Amino acid sequence: MTGGKGTILLIEDEPQMRRFLRVTLQSHGYDLIESPSGQDGLAQATTRNPDVILLDLGLPDIDGLEVLLKIREWSQVPVIILSAREQERDKIRALDAGADDYLTKPFGAGELVARIRVATRHKTMQQVGQAEPVFILNTLRVDLAGRHVFLKDAEVHLTPIEYRLLAYFIKNAGKVVTHTQLLKEVWDRHT
Numbered sequence: 001m002t003g004g005k006g007t008i009l010l011i012e013d014e015p016q017m018r019r020f021l022r023v024t025l026q027s028h029g030y031d032l033i034e035s036p037s038g039q040d041g042l043a044q045a046t047t048r049n050p051d052v053i054l055l056d057l058g059l060p061d062i063d064g065l066e067v068l069l070k071i072r073e074w075s076q077v078p079v080i081i082l083s084a085r086e087q088e089r090d091k092i093r094a095l096d097a098g099a100d101d102y103l104t105k106p107f108g109a110g111e112l113v114a115r116i117r118v119a120t121r122h123k124t125m126q127q128v129g130q131a132e133p134v135f136i137l138n139t140l141r142v143d144l145a146g147r148h149v150f151l152k153d154a155e156v157h158l159t160p161i162e163y164r165l166l167a168y169f170i171k172n173a174g175k176v177v178t179h180t181q182l183l184k185e186v187w188d189r190h191t
């Protein structure tokens with residue numbers, strides 16, 4: 001975050017829509033990164049580390065759903081879909097693909113800002129959770145203080161390197177971790 005309420009990446013090809021969102025979001029104290037295509041949006045998502053992504057489904061190069069699936073390969077950043085597609089099955093597909101929320105165009109500025117607030121609140125809660133000594137994800141439970149890993153209540157024995165790798169990923173959930181960082185933080189730590 002850069003002093004304001006957070007940085008929002010807007011992936012949307014329609015200039016009028018971008019203008020409307022720019023005015024709305026900036027007046028509410030958000031920093032905005034604008035991207036007019038799927039490929040560019042993916043690049044911005046990787047390099048700029050936004051707090052929330054607003055994603056249009058109908059993009060000129062690749063489908064918004066494809067963009068969402070690619071983002072979800074490495075990031076849990078909140079994604080709110082903005083789309084003119086009203087069919088329920090499109091919403092379900094987007095939510096199944098990992099979207100946090102879905103707004104059908106046209107939507108009001110107040111509703112959008114409220115949804116962004118909810119999405120970032122969830123993210124903040126997750127971050128608080130990560131700082132706690134026990135990490136839980138589905139059937140995986142990692143006691144970071146005691147260095148115990150459980151899967152469905154059965155303890156899993158990991159080598160020290162495997163454990164450090166897992167713990168490092170948990171502490172950096174939702175962030176891009178580079179090869180160099182891993183080598184430094186996981187392998188070099190005790191040498």
Ligand code: CA
Pocket residue numbers: 012013014056057058059
């Ligand atoms: Ca569009």
